[in-house]
Amino acid sequence: MPTTDFVAAQKVNRRNTLILLAVLTVLAALFGYLIGWVVQSEAGDQVAPISSFGVAAAGALALLSIGWSGLSLAFGSRMVNAMSEAREITKDDAPQLFNVVEEMSIAAGVPMPKVRIMETDALNAFATGTSTSNASIAVTRGLLNQLNRDELQGVVAHEMAHIANLDTRYMTVVVVTVGLIALIADITLRSMAWGRFGGSRGSSSDRRGGGNAILIIVLLVVAIVAPLAARAVQMAVSRQREYLADATSVQFTRNPNGLISALAKLTAAAAPFPGVSRATQHLFIVNPIQTFTARSSALMATHPDTADRIARLRNLGG
Amino acid sequence: MSLWIVVGIVVLIVLWLIMTYNGLVGSRTQAQAAWSQIDVQLKRRHDLIPNLVQVVKDAMGYEQETLTKVIQARNSAVAASAAGPAQAAPAEAALSQATRGLFALVESYPQLKANDNVKQLQEELTGTENKIAFARQFYNDSVASYNVRRQSFPAVLAAPSLGFGPMELFNMPEAEREVPKVALR
Numbered sequence: 001m002p003t004t005d006f007v008a009a010q011k012v013n014r015r016n017t018l019i020l021l022a023v024l025t026v027l028a029a030l031f032g033y034l035i036g037w038v039v040q041s042e043a044g045d046q047v048a049p050i051s052s053f054g055v056a057a058a059g060a061l062a063l064l065s066i067g068w069s070g071l072s073l074a075f076g077s078r079m080v081n082a083m084s085e086a087r088e089i090t091k092d093d094a095p096q097l098f099n100v101v102e103e104m105s106i107a108a109g110v111p112m113p114k115v116r117i118m119e120t121d122a123l124n125a126f127a128t129g130t131s132t133s134n135a136s137i138a139v140t141r142g143l144l145n146q147l148n149r150d151e152l153q154g155v156v157a158h159e160m161a162h163i164a165n166l167d168t169r170y171m172t173v174v175v176v177t178v179g180l181i182a183l184i185a186d187i188t189l190r191s192m193a194w195g196r197f198g199g200s201r202g203s204s205s206d207r208r209g210g211g212n213a214i215l216i217i218v219l220l221v222v223a224i225v226a227p228l229a230a231r232a233v234q235m236a237v238s239r240q241r242e243y244l245a246d247a248t249s250v251q252f253t254r255n256p257n258g259l260i261s262a263l264a265k266l267t268a269a270a271a272p273f274p275g276v277s278r279a280t281q282h283l284f285i286v287n288p289i290q291t292f293t294a295r296s297s298a299l300m301a302t303h304p305d306t307a308d309r310i311a312r313l314r315n316l317g318g
Numbered sequence: 319m320s321l322w323i324v325v326g327i328v329v330l331i332v333l334w335l336i337m338t339y340n341g342l343v344g345s346r347t348q349a350q351a352a353w354s355q356i357d358v359q360l361k362r363r364h365d366l367i368p369n370l371v372q373v374v375k376d377a378m379g380y381e382q383e384t385l386t387k388v389i390q391a392r393n394s395a396v397a398a399s400a401a402g403p404a405q406a407a408p409a410e411a412a413l414s415q416a417t418r419g420l421f422a423l424v425e426s427y428p429q430l431k432a433n434d435n436v437k438q439l440q441e442e443l444t445g446t447e448n449k450i451a452f453a454r455q456f457y458n459d460s461v462a463s464y465n466v467r468r469q470s471f472p473a474v475l476a477a478p479s480l481g482f483g484p485m486e487l488f489n490m491p492e493a494e495r496e497v498p499k500v501a502l503r
Contacts, residue, residue, distance in 0.1 A: 095441055099444075107456055
């Protein structure tokens with residue numbers, strides 16, 4: 001798909017993200033419905049296709065998801081910055097970085113975000129913030145030392161794109177929904193193991209016959225598959241946002257070469273990133289935990305393969 | 319019955335007018351904000367250049383032809399800026415050209431390249447040059463989408479009577495694309 005039109009590329013990416021978010025929400029609601037259905041049939045009612053318990057559980061799960069997302073949006077950025085030890089700086093600490101961030105905020109037409117530095121030799125960067133007016137961009141000391149101005153501009157533009165596209169908000173909601181599905185699946189499986197659901201206690205399930213047993217098996221399968229599927233969807237969203245941010249970055253700088261050569265340097269750099277958490281890995285410009293091989297474009301990667309990202313950037317006219 | 323149909327149609331038209339108006343105001347405001355950003359950055363460049371020229375002059379010990387040219391270009395850009403950025407565009411383009419000559423001069427003198435004050439001012443000036451370019455880029459993008467919006471159907475029916483005229487792109491003519499020559503004496 002050799003396209004030089006980054007506006008069209010963004011449109012496609014936005015649509016894909018919407019589809020993925022819809023799939024996640026439907027998955028969570030279906031799961032809740034299934035649990036409610038099983039609980040109701042356990043309680044001795046007829047197994048009805050429209051279960052009132054099921055509808056209630058689906059609604060409750062949706063509400064819980066919204067509330068949890070709200071809390072994460074309110075406190076998430078602060079936690080991530082604290083966890084990554086990203087210290088806020090002023091212009092005197094790093095004038096060039098500060099200028100580059102200001103340039104990119106002008107190019108993106110968003111307010112100047114806070115600038116932060118992480119004191120490590122690893123090469124990486126991330127953005128946080130739930131709106132364009134309370135955002136911040138953090139880069140590592142290693143990145144600052146080893147990238148030239150054009151490369152730094154490419155990386156900062158990529159992070160500014162995450163801010164302008166509101167990726168951090170999207171990703172927070174996705175992460176929370178996935179976490180919720182995993183939690184509910186876990187509770188369901190444990191309940192089954194303890195025999196609260198299901199046919200392990202002979203006589204009671206015999207009375208209701210085979211329909212219920214099939215339902216229990218379906219629930220078991222869903223409880224195992226749903227968290228995996230949700231996680232795969234989360235990673236797919238994450239990869240889509242990375243492609244979109246790369247395309248938007250070029251829209252801002254009109255210079256794909258800066259980001260291309262920065263990505264090459266970031267991938268080649270061997271310096272480890274001590275103390276980085278698996279919980280925040282999806283935020284960074286390149287994944288701080290795994291090193292990249294062709295296999296990383298597999299289902300469970302937070303980031304697309306860097307070689308693939310570079311190839312797409314070259315298609316944008318590099 | 320027919321009265322209600324008429325009322326309904328009137329309400330729909332009013333709602334559509336409100337939405338069209340708000341949409342146009344939003345994108346016009348964005349373009350105007352971008353415009354003032356260009357202005358801010360141009361002024362900042364006018365303030366920075368005398369400092370850099372002074373520092374370079376001190377480091378070299380004598381006034382060089384490139385420096386005089388930069389100062390001349392800067393002064394005529396300041397004079398032209400009273401009329402607003404659009405009228406000043408040619409003067410600003412000439413100043414960009416002269417600034418590139420100054421950077422090339424710095425590059426060719428190791429003693430200048432190593433000077434901390436020069437380095438710092440050069441970074442500031444590079445940053446400001448970039449900000450001007452990016453502000454112009456964002457302004458032109460905003461104006462382009464505003465113009466598309468006011469010319470699209472059905473907004474085109476209402477835009478002129480609501481007072482939304484066309485906006486102009488801001489083009490800085492690139493005088494010559496050639497690499498500036500530096501005279502080393």
